[in-house]
Amino acid sequence: MDDPWDLVIVGAGPAGAAAALGALTAAPELRVLLLDRAAFPRDKACGDGVAPDVTDMLAALGVPGLLDDWAPVQRLELSHGSRRVSRPMRRPVRVVPRTVLDHRLQAAAVAAGARFERRRVRTVQPLRRGVIVDDDLTGLVVIGADGAYSAVRQAAGVPAVRRRAIALRGYVATPPRWSGRQVIAFDHEHPQAYAWCFDRGDGLANVGYGAFGTAGLTRAALLRRLGELLPGADDGTDWRGHHLPLSSWRWSQPDGHLLLAGDAAGLINPMTGEGLHYAVATGALAGRAAAAAITAGRPDTAGARHRSAVRALLGRHLRHTATAARLSAVPAVLTAGIAAANRDQGVFDELVELGLGQGRLTRRVVTGLARALVVR
Ligand SMILES: Cc1cc2nc3c(=O)[nH]c(=O)nc-3n(C[C@H](O)[C@H](O)[C@H](O)COP(=O)(O)OP(=O)(O)OC[C@H]3O[C@@H](n4cnc5c(N)ncnc54)[C@H](O)[C@@H]3O)c2cc1C
Incomplete structure (x- = not known):
């Protein structure tokens, strides 16, 4: 058995890198081990849309201007x-390939003092005083930032997320009509599904199709609907698909030494499929909760600290997005x-904030919706 680590983070995507940055900005002396089964840079299926709050949060974690060399996209x-x-x-948002974004974040975590090791974690065993990982590593606290099929979530005894979406993304040369914008075409044949084309600003656009609920959706079916809704978008390359574990009214995090962040915590916006903002926010909170628990000599309190921090930040917002997602499943709404x-x-801005940030269903949005329904 190697020396014990203060903090072991499983998964070095946005949630894991933010967790390392959160812990090390709070307590730079901590020994932090960041594990990922992949070497970086690595690709990840994503629309690559990075909400402005993400870059704000990264600046607060000591990584300012991380995406300043990517073109801002102003129009939706x-x-x-x-x-x-x-x-x-x-x-504006920025549309940045995950090979770039995640590599920069992982490098920032290492520069802040985390040790990175390539390893596919197979077992995570919580004990009274800490956690054993793969029989040969120990940590006082372990953060599960290992994505949609999280092994740490399972070890923590948190049931798998039931509400999932599936989405497929590729890249095409940006068609001039979609230049400088994020385009979303909701599917009028399948409720809660949409095709997108997000211009990266470097001559390529990220295109894809996602559907909430996964039954019977083959890759061919996703591509066909993409081509029907956004003709030409299906001519892309580098197709890659993935599940999205969607957030709901309730969010759970058990007491103890195992914390969850990002997709592993089942946090993807059920209206839009946005998950980077939650990944960075809850990763940073998990890192800070772990640091506070460890420096207080009570690593067993990390789970409770993380739960209350996430609920304080996102609790109401998650309930509002769960409601908005149910409403928007009705085509007339x-x-x-x-x-x-x-x-x-104003309604447009507040809907964007609900879908990409920490917004709420405001009076202005509800009144605007009611008026539009009556007029209809
Ligand atoms: C097609 C698609 C489009 C999307 N579009 C957008 C978008 O435009 N904007 C947006 O904000 N969000 C989008 N999302 C959601 C977003 O991709 C996720 O919410 C985000 O990647 C979550 O980050 P994470 O760090 O929690 O997980 P991930 O990015 O999945 O990172 C998890 C990491 O854990 C590693 N890992 C997994 N298991 C193990 C293991 N056992 N041992 C070691 N390492 C392990 C993986 O290699 C990976 O590096 C989209 C998702 C999909 C599928």
């Missing part, structure tokens, strides 16, 4: 059948939402 276009809205967002956003920039 939403459509559902013939109904359409195209408006500038209050703050989705159409009304697009109409309301088309009429009022």
Whole structure:
């Protein structure tokens, strides 16, 4: 058995890297081991849309300007059948391939003092005073940032997420009509599914199709609907698919030495499929909770600390997105939402905040929706 680590993080994606940064900015003396089955840079199926809050949170973790060399994308276009809205967002997003984003984040975690090791973790065994990983590593606290099929989640006894989406992404040369924008075409044949084209600003666009609920959705079916909704987008390359564990009204994190963050914690926005913001936010909170518990000499309190921090930050927002996702599954409500956003920039901005940030279902959004439904 090697020397015990203070903190072992399983998964070096955005949640894992943010966890290392959160822990090391809170307590730089901690011995932090960051494990991933992949070597970096590595690809990950994603729309590559990075919300502005993500770069704010990274700056607060000591990594400012990480994506400043990528073009800001200001305009968002939403459509559902013939109904359409195209408006500038209050703050731009960046569309950055995960080979770039995740490599930079992993390198930032290492620069902050984490040790990176390539390893596929197979077993995680919580004990009274710490955690044994793969029979040869020990940590006072272990953070599971190991994505949608998390082994740490299973070891913590948290049931697998039931509500999942599936999505397929590829890359195409950006068609001029979609240049400088994020385009989302909701599927009028399948509720809670959409095709997207997100311009990266470097001549390529990330394209894909995602559907909430996974039954009977083959790769061929996803590609066909992508081509029907956004003709030409299905000409892409580098196709890669993945499941998305969607957040719901409730969120659980047990007491003890095992903490969960990002997809491993079942945190993907059920309206939009956005998960990077939650991954970085909950990764940083998990790192800070672990650091506080370890430096207090009570690593067993890490789980409770993390649970209360995540609930304080995201609890109400998660309940609002769960409600909004149910509402937007009704095609008439989705159409009304697009109409309301088309009429009022404020409604548009607040819907964007609900889908990409920590927004709520505000009075303005609810009134706008109700009005659009009545007019309809
Ligand atoms: C097609 C698609 C499109 C999406 N589009 C967007 C978007 O545009 N914007 C957005 O914000 N979100 C999007 N998401 C969601 C986003 O990709 C995830 O929420 C995000 O990757 C979560 O980060 P994470 O660090 O929790 O997990 P991951 O990024 O999945 O990282 C987990 C890491 O753990 C490692 N790992 C797994 N198991 C083990 C193990 N046993 N041992 C060691 N290492 C392990 C993996 O190699 C990986 O590096 C999309 C998802 C999909 C599938």
